Amino acid sequence: MALPGTSSGLHIVHIAAEMAPVAKVGGLADVISGLGKALQKKGHLVEIILPKYDCMQHNQINNLKVLDVVVQSYFEGNTFANKIWTGTVEGLPVYFIEPQHPGKFFWRAQYYGEHDDFKRFSYFSRVALELLYQSGKKVDIIHCHDWQTAFVAPLYWDVYANLGFNSARICFTCHNFEYQGTAPAQDLAYCGLDVEHLDRPDRMRDNSHGRINVVKGAIVYSNIVTTVSPTYAQEVRSEGGRGLQDTLKIHSKKFVGILNGIDTDTWNPSTDRFLKVQYSANDLYGKSANKASLRKQLKMSSANASQPLVGCITRLVPQKGVHLIRHAIYKTAELGGQFVLLGSSPVPNIQREFEGIADQFQNNNNIRLLLKYDDALSHMIFAASDMFIVPSMFEPCGLTQMIAMRYGSVPVVRKTGGLNDSVFDFDDETIPMELRNGFTFLKADEQGFDSALERAFNYYHRKPEVWKQLVQKDMKIDFSWDTSASQYEDIYQRAAARARAAA
């Protein structure tokens, strides 16, 4: 184990738009706290910088207090003051930035989806770096995530390195290449980046139109670029890269796919306080007790204890295979199972469509659609369900299939991205038996999905002993951050060593 302050203990700062459980929209939030905690456990000094959103879960922060210092930061030709708050989330020290800017950037009652997101997050990226610069911290690694903080990479090397703040190396993780942060080139100037210098095909100009592309900028300017699974890292080198494939190929030497882990403290059925009864692989009584409890809570039929319950917890966006999720509801009903969907959609017509399906099944006590975000309920559904579907069109990593397995819910997933790296088909004889942990399908159509779900139902009904062993095996798989955090540690150490050598 490395100790902070020793030659092998690194000072790592994550700059991000989300962190679980204080400000969570999706998997990015889980990664910041999960990876952060794992690196901290390995002896590194880990700090996080987040916006101070009005809508965050303030009760998840310990010792929240405002610092005496005010950080002045550049934006659109002026300087603006920023209050800096500190607190601890999940044992990790966090800086929260509260801009004193008339745009009230983080007082919007939501995290994303504002007309000026580009401005909001370029502002935040600039203050985050300004805070590090003014604090005089000797940071080894600045790790930024997704387009919202991708500005950090060019800002660091084009602005702050020139001021002598250059000891750190930049790691950028793209959690989803669907979101690249593009804007008219002149918008780059808001945060002090030089438009003329950066609006070039080998720097930040988008590969297919005249706008600038922030994720491209981070690929070009970072020392390390990662994405969240090895299969997705392959996929984005072709069409999956959504226009950035050539940029990734040019920078392939610094690009690697590392599978996310899950936070095994948060997601632990033997200690989970959201569950009716805690349980473990060796004592599955609690799993059926949670199923009974959820059925009661959602007023579902409980006539048949062994009627399989299929779960799905997701953002309802096209990426997640909404047409297959819709189909799965009908297919599960046809197969005589029960289905619980927990999901909400930022896309109004998808939200409406699922509200329509929910109405249609209102009087069917085997189907429940809960169209909202609800952390507590998500824990209950992972625990109560027997199977868990993730029929994504593409999936950079996906966390729910891993969480499901930890809770003994067998995944039925499409073979893509991180799903392909974490779920191995139970019937695939080319894979060693000890790795087979779920049911997969390749073609993104109803037949493909049906073949996997039907096989799962068959085992469940006809071979209950085999099913039980599969459940127990899945619960014992190590999805912790340990292995993946070691991979990050390794690439950080190599980048830091190069930085020391250069100095």
Ligand code: ADP
């Ligand atoms: P993505 O980041 O694309 O949304 P992931 O599978 O990586 O997908 O992570 C999703 C995370 O968000 C998981 O922790 C999942 O449990 C959680 N989640 C998604 N939708 C909901 C919801 N409606 N209510 C509660 N938690 C949700």
